[in-house]
Amino acid sequence: MSERANQPATNRPPVTADVAPPGAVPEGVEAPSGRFRLPTDSLRAYTMIIALLAIWLFFQWKTISPLYPYGIFLHPNNFSNLLQQMAVTGVLAVGMLLVIVAGQIDLSVGSVVGLAGGVAAMAQGYGLVPSLGLALVVGLVVGAVQGGLISYGNIPAFIVTLGGMLAWRGVVLGLTKGATIPVQLPVFRTLGVGKLTEGFGVAVGALAIAAVVFLTLSRNRARRRHGLTVPSLGATVLRIAVPAALIALFIYWMILGGGMPVPVLVLLAVAVLGGFLTQNTTFGRYLYAIGGNPDAARLSGINIRRYLLAAFCVLGLLVGVASLLHTGRVGSASPDAGTYMELDAIAACVIGGTSLMGGRGTVSGAVVGALIMASLDNGMSLLNVENYMQYIVKGVVLVAAVGFDMLGRRKS
Amino acid sequence: MSSTTNTPLLEMREITKSFPGVRALDGVSFDLHGGELHALVGENGAGKSTLMKVLAGVYPFGTYGGDVVIDGQVRQFQSVRDSENAGVAVIFQELSLIKELTIGENIFLGREPRRFGVIKWEELYSRAQKLLDELNLSLDPRTPVGHLGIGQQQLVEIAKALSQEARILVLDEPTAALTESEVETLFRIIEGLRARGVGMIYISHKLDEVFRVSRRITVLRDGRTVGTRPAEELNEARVISLMVGREVGDIFPEAEHERGDVVFEARNVTVEDPNVSGKLLVKGVGFKVRRGEVLGIAGLMGAGRSELLMGIFGAWPGRVSGEVYVEGKRIKVSRPSDAIKQGVGFVTEDRKRFGLVLDQTILNNMTLAGLRKLSGRFVTDVDAEAAAGERAKKELRVKANSVFTVVGTLSGGNQQKVVLAKWLLTNPRVLFLDEPTRGIDVGAKQEIYAQINRLAREGLAIVLVSSELPEVLGLSDRVLVLHEGRVTGEFKREEATPEAVMACATGHTQRAA
Numbered sequence: 001m002s003e004r005a006n007q008p009a010t011n012r013p014p015v016t017a018d019v020a021p022p023g024a025v026p027e028g029v030e031a032p033s034g035r036f037r038l039p040t041d042s043l044r045a046y047t048m049i050i051a052l053l054a055i056w057l058f059f060q061w062k063t064i065s066p067l068y069p070y071g072i073f074l075h076p077n078n079f080s081n082l083l084q085q086m087a088v089t090g091v092l093a094v095g096m097l098l099v100i101v102a103g104q105i106d107l108s109v110g111s112v113v114g115l116a117g118g119v120a121a122m123a124q125g126y127g128l129v130p131s132l133g134l135a136l137v138v139g140l141v142v143g144a145v146q147g148g149l150i151s152y153g154n155i156p157a158f159i160v161t162l163g164g165m166l167a168w169r170g171v172v173l174g175l176t177k178g179a180t181i182p183v184q185l186p187v188f189r190t191l192g193v194g195k196l197t198e199g200f201g202v203a204v205g206a207l208a209i210a211a212v213v214f215l216t217l218s219r220n221r222a223r224r225r226h227g228l229t230v231p232s233l234g235a236t237v238l239r240i241a242v243p244a245a246l247i248a249l250f251i252y253w254m255i256l257g258g259g260m261p262v263p264v265l266v267l268l269a270v271a272v273l274g275g276f277l278t279q280n281t282t283f284g285r286y287l288y289a290i291g292g293n294p295d296a297a298r299l300s301g302i303n304i305r306r307y308l309l310a311a312f313c314v315l316g317l318l319v320g321v322a323s324l325l326h327t328g329r330v331g332s333a334s335p336d337a338g339t340y341m342e343l344d345a346i347a348a349c350v351i352g353g354t355s356l357m358g359g360r361g362t363v364s365g366a367v368v369g370a371l372i373m374a375s376l377d378n379g380m381s382l383l384n385v386e387n388y389m390q391y392i393v394k395g396v397v398l399v400a401a402v403g404f405d406m407l408g409r410r411k412s
Numbered sequence: 413m414s415s416t417t418n419t420p421l422l423e424m425r426e427i428t429k430s431f432p433g434v435r436a437l438d439g440v441s442f443d444l445h446g447g448e449l450h451a452l453v454g455e456n457g458a459g460k461s462t463l464m465k466v467l468a469g470v471y472p473f474g475t476y477g478g479d480v481v482i483d484g485q486v487r488q489f490q491s492v493r494d495s496e497n498a499g500v501a502v503i504f505q506e507l508s509l510i511k512e513l514t515i516g517e518n519i520f521l522g523r524e525p526r527r528f529g530v531i532k533w534e535e536l537y538s539r540a541q542k543l544l545d546e547l548n549l550s551l552d553p554r555t556p557v558g559h560l561g562i563g564q565q566q567l568v569e570i571a572k573a574l575s576q577e578a579r580i581l582v583l584d585e586p587t588a589a590l591t592e593s594e595v596e597t598l599f600r601i602i603e604g605l606r607a608r609g610v611g612m613i614y615i616s617h618k619l620d621e622v623f624r625v626s627r628r629i630t631v632l633r634d635g636r637t638v639g640t641r642p643a644e645e646l647n648e649a650r651v652i653s654l655m656v657g658r659e660v661g662d663i664f665p666e667a668e669h670e671r672g673d674v675v676f677e678a679r680n681v682t683v684e685d686p687n688v689s690g691k692l693l694v695k696g697v698g699f700k701v702r703r704g705e706v707l708g709i710a711g712l713m714g715a716g717r718s719e720l721l722m723g724i725f726g727a728w729p730g731r732v733s734g735e736v737y738v739e740g741k742r743i744k745v746s747r748p749s750d751a752i753k754q755g756v757g758f759v760t761e762d763r764k765r766f767g768l769v770l771d772q773t774i775l776n777n778m779t780l781a782g783l784r785k786l787s788g789r790f791v792t793d794v795d796a797e798a799a800a801g802e803r804a805k806k807e808l809r810v811k812a813n814s815v816f817t818v819v820g821t822l823s824g825g826n827q828q829k830v831v832l833a834k835w836l837l838t839n840p841r842v843l844f845l846d847e848p849t850r851g852i853d854v855g856a857k858q859e860i861y862a863q864i865n866r867l868a869r870e871g872l873a874i875v876l877v878s879s880e881l882p883e884v885l886g887l888s889d890r891v892l893v894l895h896e897g898r899v900t901g902e903f904k905r906e907e908a909t910p911e912a913v914m915a916c917a918t919g920h921t922q923r924a925a
Binding site for chain 1: 725727747748749751752753758760765766767768769770771772776780781783784787788789790791792793794795796798799802834
């Protein structure tokens with residue numbers, strides 16, 4: 001898992017700061033002789049970042065015009081917009097990752113986004129907390145029911161969630177009688193479109209940098225205590241400085257764009273939590289083992305059913321979160337909300353290096369995958385690429401990403 | 413049909429086959445005449461299956477040394493299809509039928525009678541019916557194979573071989589899964605095939621059957637031919653001594669372990685086949701192990717050794733009954749985690765399938781079973797884990813750049829050490845080892861042996877299952893022998909001669925010592 005966690009803080013501004021510091025550790029052991037060997041997984045992470053940067057530069061170049069001599073794509077306004085667009089898919093991808101890593105799948109995600117959002121909108125009359133809370137409860141309950149059928153009922157996840165995709169959509173249609181319900185609570189709306197004030201943004205950035213400093217130093221202490229090699233002073237400084245600089249730049253850029261969007265903050269929080277869950281808990285470790293080799297996991301005393309159920313519950317909860325972001329952003333809950341979102345989430349995971357066979361994949365990869373997809377969407381819209389072409393390009397990118405991955409794996 | 417022609421139907425000359433680190437066959441010669449039944453016997457791992465895979469084209473021409481000659485002509489099989497075309501049919505222990513398809517579909521799989529690519533079902537089923545009738549099997553060829561018992565499936569395999577007009581039929585442990593009446597049916601069919609001039613190679617651990625049906629017997633040992641004799645010149649005792657007749661050698665450090673109190677006891681363990689209800693794979697087996705003792709469990713393939721351990725460990729998919737005691741206290745085990753909590757560790761057989769998550773690091777594999785003890789109940793402590801992993805790596809001498817190396821890239825011996833480390837990191841009181849040296853090279857084997865002795869010296873109770881008789885005899889303080897799910901013998905270290913153990917393993921109960 002070291003390699004996985006290793007994708008150092010050098011990567012993309014928006015998502016990194018969180019996931020990297022807790023994991024950036026075991027490197028010291030990896031290359032004690034000073035000979036630096038890139039593990040294949042982190043090599044893959046670098047290719048992904050390079051691909052992302054290439055996409056960004058390409059769109060930046062293509063959007064140069066007399067009005068914007070440096071291009072529009074990375075302009076703070078557009079960039080902030082792009083991140084808002086990806087927040088929903090990103091949150092779903094983090095949840096989906098847990099399930100896919102364990103060798104499962106969930107096709108019902110889009111319908112449940114529609115259901116949870118619809119329920120939340122209908123419950124607005126009971127006040128803010130019941131309304132938002134109900135969306136989370138709906139997600140959790142659906143996750144628990146489907147996860148229970150899958151793990152304790154031995155019905156394949158593909159079947160259960162395919163049925164769920166149809167059935168939950170039916171439930172939304174029935175509940176709302178096909179009507180679109182507007183969002184009236186201001187805070188609900190803020191979840192989707194709000195932006196943090198400058199002061200708040202700076203505070204978040206400062207907090208993140210403080211966390212990086214604290215985690216890096218406490219990490220060093222722990223390694224000394226266990227008699228493992230401790231990174232040199234220079235390396236430690238670098239490990240703090242690089243992420244800190246990226247965080248600062250990111251916050252600055254967001255402020256230029258009118259303030260850090262609330263959904264982006266939610267996505268960052270979800271990504272940090274998801275990263276922690278996968279890399280730093282027994283739960284996460286067991287999911288990788290279950291997906292990688294269920295027989296070995298079972299014989300090592302892991303209660304597979306319990307952990308599969310838990311993974312579907314976490315996904316369900318995140319689907320609830322995503323439904324709020326989506327409904328808030330659109331400004332209303334329509335009965336067909338969320339259609340095809342499961343496919344976007346799965347695609348984000350896969351582009352991010354997750355194996356559908358289970359056992360491989362990272363939260364940061366899934367988030368970058370979502371970012372790549374959102375960048376393509378946003379960039380092609382800026383260039384007025386026709387709709388049909390956008391679908392084709394995204395489809396080709398998905399297949400090509402996995403194709404390259406297979407090529408690289410075969411060689412190694 | 414003359415069976416005494418001078419040119420043999422099949423001749424395998426000086427066959428040599430190597431795998432990385434192992435020479436599985438070393439100049440083995442074997443021949444077979446039409447209408448003859450020639451038995452091939454030897455311990456597990458003696459090279460019987462490898463030899464048959466050469467014959468069947470599983471290992472294509474060029475990957476082995478020596479010649480396969482059929483009808484006086486050297487053959488160069490590239491694939492199983494080539495050998496089938498030359499009239500070779502092999503019925504392996506693991507049946508190759510597709511359960512969802514019917515008997516007829518299975519018999520003609522890949523060779524369906526057809527016109528313009530459309531299958532002629534009537535012809536297929538009428539030909540299948542004719543084959544079944546020839547074998548005196550009252551079965552409807554439209555029955556899905558999954559509905560048949562294992563014994564009948566085996567007979568369907570034979571029908572399939574006949575449909576290919578096989579002249580050389582290899583039967584690998586054909587009676588392992590059969591009931592007595594099915595065995596009689598099989599023997600009748602064998603008689604009929606012999607009369608039709610089919611040459612048969614019969615592989616079996618059951619020596620009484622071997623003597624009943626075969627005309628000649630070839631004994632393999634360690635990839636070499638020990639001898640080929642007419643059956644009437646041999647008896648079971650003689651065959652056993654040919655099978656085991658080898659120096660146990662001094663690769664096993666002579667270790668007299670200090671034995672303490674009984675740590676672990678299993679009583680009256682019975683294990684049922686999950687697929688065939690009522691069929692018992694282990695029938696009322698019990699044993700005790702003391703602190704610092706190595707208990708060896710010997711037996712041939714299918715004797716129920718792994719099933720016994722899996723059953724005790726709570727990992728068997730079928731029904732299990734019996735009582736388990738750890739340090740005199742009865743424990744209830746319904747899943748592996750229960751056993752692990754009570755201090756039972758289990759280095760399972762087939763490390764790639766049951767032992768390791770190949771995509772993950774050495775460290776993650778080492779800490780998988782003991783993660784909560786080593787690292788914290790929910791939040792993991794990567795550094796505490798890394799420290800424990802580094803210690804284990806050093807102690808077991810795992811050769812790898814670091815504990816963050818992916819396990820799938822290691823050699824078999826090092827992978828096995830990782831599995832061992834995984835269980836040692838759970839702090840077990842008793843450790844089961846199932847085939848701990850399968851498929852690893854000699855040097856790594858010796859290292860594993862040394863570790864087993866060290867662990868026993870340090871007071872661990874060890875239960876060792878191995879198909880390699882010398883390994884069991886060389887390491888164990890006591891040897892339990894299983895045959896078809898029952899204990900047929902128990903020996904102290906000094907009484908456990910290869911001949912005596914092998915006799916029990918082939919079904920004789922222990923002579924009163």
